[in-house]
Amino acid sequence: MKKSRVSGSQKESSNHADLLIDVDKSYLAYSLPVTRPFVHFRSGHFPAGTITQKHSHSIMAMHGSLQGPLTLKTSIGDYTLDAGDFCILAPGTHHFWSNSGTHTAATISFLIDTDHPGRWSAGSGVVEACGELGQLVQDVHCFSSSGDPDLQHAFWQIADQLTIERPWKKLGVTGRLWTFLSIILERLSPELINESQHDVAQQIRRLLLSRVNDRLTIAEVAAAVHVGATQAKEVFRTTFGCGIMAYFNELKIWQAKRLLCDPNLTIDQVSSKLGFSSPTYFSQTFRKHTGETPSDFRKQR
Incomplete structure (x- = not known):
């Protein structure tokens, strides 16, 4: 595992330029090597007041919160994430982080190159899973592991790979990442999405009633x-x-x-x-x- 500091103060060329100058205090905390289709398995720290540079990835990305609250601002909408919450972003989705709280927040992230999954055997299911992910993830999908024991366990299992100070074998890291993604694929199925959308609508209704x-x-x-x-x-x-x-x-x-x-x-x-x-x-x-x-x-x- 390696821990390194990266510079964050760079001028932003978008409309957010006046907000983003000299406030990016984020730095890379941990990074692990992974095998394809996974790329850049990392954890970042975001001190209070941080607003990162607006950017996008050419491949799919998973961005989650290890310690929040922290807001992921995307071209689709804003998502306030607390510990255990995460978003899957389609390629090309512009986004940046904003920490308006008083404490340092921490994130976990990795990229998924669904078009170049690597050298896996035909019977592994990796190529098919990558193809399915590419079809299902067309914008931003936000998840909360709270109340979902399987997803919660899988999320913190991959988080442990980065945050525990002991060496991990590459097979174990890859296996836990695939376990996590396999649950995501289940949650993204059309049937479950319909149920999830109904649940979201009911949550909104209860919120409106209470406030x-x-x-x-x-x-x-x-x-x-x-x-x-x-x-x-x-x-x-x-x-x-x-x-x-x-x-x-x-x-x-x-x-x-x-x-x-x-x-x-x-x-x-x-x-x-x-x-x-x-x-x-x-x-x-x-x-x-x-x-x-x-x-x-x-x-x-």
């Missing part, structure tokens, strides 16, 4: 359930037939009706309690959903 008095953005909702903003909107609409914010406003109006029946609360106070930006916007939203103003609703009751 009906708050102001929430799509990005905040997506981050809370560990998916990208686009995926969050799609799975919610598919499951419930409406948008996330439309559903959230319906919940707020339902709560508003209950609060308006309390004569001790003014309309302004009801608006504030429900997280509306202003009483005017509250009245507009209430009228849009009920056909009457909050004042009219209260008078009739």
Whole structure:
């Protein structure tokens, strides 16, 4: 195992240039040699305040969190990862890391060259697995090992290969990486994806119910359930037939009706309690959903 420091302060040529100059404090902590199709099996450390350079890989990548929280910002969406969370990125996906916390975060990563899997026997299944991965991973897929014992065990097994200070045999490293990937392939199957999307939609619904008095953005909702903003909107609409914010406003109006029946609360106070930006916007939203103003609703009751 080798531990090395790498320089992180380089000028970013993208639109994030003003944010990324002189704040990349990340460094390579551990690295192990691996056999194809795996490339660059590594662990990195990201001190508080780190924003890394925006980049992409020409082959598939796995980026996970050993110690978070840490945000993986991609061209698909932002993913806030804590320990045991990880994302599989399709080739060419632009991304960078951001640590807005107060502690150093740690990651684990490796690349997968599905087009050049290496010299494996025909009966090993490696070539077929690489082909299947290439077909299934077309953008960003985010996973949490929490609540999934098999995935959790496999994730921390590969993490141990990098973080334990004793030599590992290459066969053991490769075997654990393939065990991990075989579980990922199972989780990426279309049948399980449909179940997973339904679970995500239900998580979003429960979040909206529990935080009906708050102001929430799509990005905040997506981050809370560990998916990208686009995926969050799609799975919610598919499951419930409406948008996330439309559903959230319906919940707020339902709560508003209950609060308006309390004569001790003014309309302004009801608006504030429900997280509306202003009483005017509250009245507009209430009228849009009920056909009457909050004042009219209260008078009739």
